[in-house]
Amino acid sequence: MDLSATLERVAVSLHASSSANLAYHTAAEVWAWLDQWSRRLSIATRLQVAIRSINAIPPTASYALPAANLSTPAVFDATGYALERITVRNLDAGGPWQATAEAHPVHRFSLDANQGLNVLTLDPPPMLAQTLTVLQTEYPAAIGSGQPILDAPAIAEDYLYFRTVAEARGRIGEAHMPEVASFAGGLADLIEGAAVKYWGAP
Amino acid sequence: VIASAIIDQVLIRLDQPVDGTGFYTRPEALQALNTAQRLACFFSLCLEATFPVSIDSSAAVYTHDGIAILRIAQASARVERVSLGSLAARDAKWYTAQENAVEAYAPLSASKFAIYPRPFFGSSLNVTTARYPALMGEGSTPEIPDEHHQALADGAASILAGIKEGGQEQTKAKQWLAAYVKAVADIADAVRNRSRRYRYDVEPPPLAVDKIIQELMPDGPKRNA
Numbered sequence: 001m002d003l004s005a006t007l008e009r010v011a012v013s014l015h016a017s018s019s020a021n022l023a024y025h026t027a028a029e030v031w032a033w034l035d036q037w038s039r040r041l042s043i044a045t046r047l048q049v050a051i052r053s054i055n056a057i058p059p060t061a062s063y064a065l066p067a068a069n070l071s072t073p074a075v076f077d078a079t080g081y082a083l084e085r086i087t088v089r090n091l092d093a094g095g096p097w098q099a100t101a102e103a104h105p106v107h108r109f110s111l112d113a114n115q116g117l118n119v120l121t122l123d124p125p126p127m128l129a130q131t132l133t134v135l136q137t138e139y140p141a142a143i144g145s146g147q148p149i150l151d152a153p154a155i156a157e158d159y160l161y162f163r164t165v166a167e168a169r170g171r172i173g174e175a176h177m178p179e180v181a182s183f184a185g186g187l188a189d190l191i192e193g194a195a196v197k198y199w200g201a202p
Numbered sequence: 203v204i205a206s207a208i209i210d211q212v213l214i215r216l217d218q219p220v221d222g223t224g225f226y227t228r229p230e231a232l233q234a235l236n237t238a239q240r241l242a243c244f245f246s247l248c249l250e251a252t253f254p255v256s257i258d259s260s261a262a263v264y265t266h267d268g269i270a271i272l273r274i275a276q277a278s279a280r281v282e283r284v285s286l287g288s289l290a291a292r293d294a295k296w297y298t299a300q301e302n303a304v305e306a307y308a309p310l311s312a313s314k315f316a317i318y319p320r321p322f323f324g325s326s327l328n329v330t331t332a333r334y335p336a337l338m339g340e341g342s343t344p345e346i347p348d349e350h351h352q353a354l355a356d357g358a359a360s361i362l363a364g365i366k367e368g369g370q371e372q373t374k375a376k377q378w379l380a381a382y383v384k385a386v387a388d389i390a391d392a393v394r395n396r397s398r399r400y401r402y403d404v405e406p407p408p409l410a411v412d413k414i415i416q417e418l419m420p421d422g423p424k425r426n427a
Contacts, residue, residue: 009233012230013366047312049263049314074297076298080297080299081294082297133297137311153267153269153313153334155240155269158240177368180365180367182420183364190245190414191244193407194406195312197407198270198312199311
């Protein structure tokens with residue numbers, strides 16, 4: 001969807017003839033809200049899922065997750081085997097973390113093995129070079145006047161419209177209309193709640 | 203009832219001239235009408251579409267453009283809906299596994315789902331989804347059941363007044379909002395009963411009508427957003 005149309009819709013709802021004639025806000029602010037809330041929708045729901053890859057090279061155990069990663073529901077090795085996801089907490093129960101490559105294949109991964117954020121650690125480290133398949137939920141591309149397209153279902157346009165109106169009317173100042181902000185934000189909350197039920201959460 | 207007649211009703215509710223030369227224009231009213239219908243369909247899942255999705259051994263993940271998947275079948279055989287986690291529990295190599303028939307699917311996101319196993323050869327799934335309504339022009343007819351077309355006028359009027367006006371106008375809009383939310387809840391109830399008869403995989407969430415109305419347009423002192 002092209003959010004340029006949403007920008008104009010928001011402008012009319014703020015009593016302006018177009019986004020170029022906003023009295024108390026700027027088009028840049030509205031774009032920032034559209035961007036912020038499109039990310040929020042992707043955090044709250046499984047808005048976008050993509051299949052990415054990581055090239056694993058022996059004997060390296062840790063790899064940066066693919067760009068825009070929000071969560072990692074599954075990782076598969078080159079044979080299609082779903083690696084078991086393990087956390088630091090159950091590492092203790094599951095045996096020591098393998099620091100060096102072993103003869104048996106990689107069989108589990110961790111996203112919190114003290115390697116920092118957005119790092120995937122394999123256990124044991126790979127013996128052979130291979131391409132891992134990563135199924136991940138993602139943030140949408142940054143939204144702005146130069147990139148107004150959001151890959152999302154039709155209801156996301158209504159959601160972003162209501163959220164943006166709520167932001168504009170919720171701000172303290174001459175354009176402050178708390179009841180409008182409450183109404184628009186409430187509608188967006190309802191959409192978000194149903195979307196979580198239908199699409200799942202990351 | 204065609205959209206242009208409903209737009210007249212929206213503008214009359216808002217004490218506006220029906221030619222759209224007042225505070226609200228006809229395009230604005232049409233946009234609100236489209237939103238009212240889209241929200242009604244999103245919360246009630248009342249519109250459905252069944253379409254074929256071609257599958258083959260090259261991929262385990264496919265797309266749809268509906269609101270939610272209600273049912274998947276391969277030929278006449280129902281495909282079981284499971285979670286992504288239970289696919290891995292069923293078969294650690296589910297992502298690349300191949301067989302003659304698809305046993306299960308797992309929704310992945312707003313528009314993607316995974317199948318298990320992949321078919322050996324090219325095949326097709328019948329995917330039934332709740333769908334979004336088509337965008338209406340003034341000459342279009344809403345797709346939700348006829349008896350609820352008046353509720354769409356209520357919904358559009360309450361959205362316009364709720365978004366563009368505050369205070370007293372919003373208080374007046376509360377009755378329209380109540381009629382609209384009640385109608386959507388009634389449609390959702392009917393769809394829920396139907397979904398259970400057909401053993402659909404997803405049903406619309408229950409709508410707490412009074413709570414929703416009170417949250418959106420509260421009585422008494424204005425809340426701070």
